[in-house]
Amino acid sequence: MRSVVYSEIGPSSVLSLVERDAPVPGEGEVLVRIVRAGVNPTDWKFRVGAMGALQYDEVAPGQDGAGVVEAVGAGVGHVAPGDRVWLVLAQFGRAFGTATELTVQPARCVVPLPDEASYDLGATLGVPAVTAHRALTSGNVTRLAPDALAGQVVLVAGGAGAVGNSAIQLAVWSGATVITTVSGDEKAALARAAGAHHVVNYRTEDVVARVGEIAPDGVDLVVEVSPTDNLELDLAVVRNHGTIAFYANNGGNEATLAVRPAFAKNVRLQGVLLYFLDADLLVAATEDVNAAVASGALRVGDDVGMPLHHYPLAETAAAHDAVEAGAIGKVLLDLG
Structure with a gap:
């Protein structure tokens, strides 16, 4: 071979x-x-x-x-x-x-x-979709399915990336309103194609103000690719009892946490690395991902960004x- x-x-x-x-x-x-x-x-x-x-x-x-x-x-x-x-x-x-x-x-x-x-x-479907699944189930749901995230607002940082794209598609399939941040027009088009309801250009817009307009009470869940760069922003936009799930160290290996704003909001910080997932979490992820695939909700190609x-x-x-x-x-x- x-x-x-x-x-x-x-x-x-x-x-x-x-x-x-x-x-x-x-x-x-x-x-x-x-x-x-x-x-x-x-x-x-x-x-x-x-x-x-x-x-x-x-x-x-x-x-x-x-x-x-x-x-x-x-x-x-x-x-x-x-x-x-x-x-x-x-x-x-x-x-x-x-x-x-x-x-x-x-x-x-x-x-x-x-x-x-x-x-x-x-x-x-391996690294991107399973990572996205774990991030999306780091809040108050344990499984993804139609309506599992109904009524919730999810912020996906870097929605044009592979994990970000999967997170957008899975969150939309599960009924969430999805906001995503991008760095330019090309990536904005990809995020919209993936199904994001709101796309914010973090280079040209005030992200905290824009997210506040969309979700005045804050977002339920942040799927974060760069906590080093964005943790302060994430704390500003997440709601009380919300979750920030981070799956990468883009931007650096250390992040500074404003302790009082974090505990004042009862915020949960959830690291996500699929290599060390418990077996039951991995099974749940593969089952839910397959359900999304079978329904046509999780796809690849230019038409879905x-x-x-x-x-x-x-x-x-x-x-x-x-x-x-x-x-x-x-x-x-x-x-x-």
Whole structure:
């Protein structure tokens, strides 16, 4: 099988296309033939050592992907050979992720792909959609479904990003009024295409004043990508007993909290990192995401503000570079 691997920390030039023996699934494992693989910022961050030291002699990156089940090990009953599936956390705790034609995964990381979904969509459901789900359920709901967030106002910071786009689509599907912040007209168009009801340009508008006009009592939930830059703003716009869920450290690794305004509003600060989610939360996320996909509420493509950028497996290095450079939308590897 063809795989893209690296065996040392470094720039994208450490990635190489190699031939490796096909793996065999063991008990509780599933062998998947990858059709599309998603590329996320964590992939290049792991590769450059920003997430810690290299833990394996050789790594095939990629947390997200979609494909077809080739074989299953003993004890696997939720999927069978020939089933279409999507993957979540494919490379976490393992040497080989999705930048490879065949990958063996624990059964919990393999999710049936609804008939309504393309492989392109399936390869975007791991990191972006599951992260968005966890952020949206950090407040006073535990599951997403139509009307689960009815009557609530959600502020999504950076709505043109992959997680932001997924958060907008899932929040709208769940009945929320969605406000999002963007840095320019192009990203505003993407956020509107995703379904955001209100789009605020933080470079040209007073965000606190604009959000106050839309939600005079404050927003119920903030989905935050850059707490370093935005925590003061978030505290200003969140309502009493509201939640600020942050899933990234864009802008820096430290944030300053105004303590009294935070506890005076009974604000909950919720960190979100899907790698360490409890098993029941991961199951809930994959089930709700699949329900949104099956209903047509979660999609990808230009018409929903999630442009797709395709690269062949042999050009994985270029795909990594595109993500590191801030490609808008979703970068995918084509394997089949």
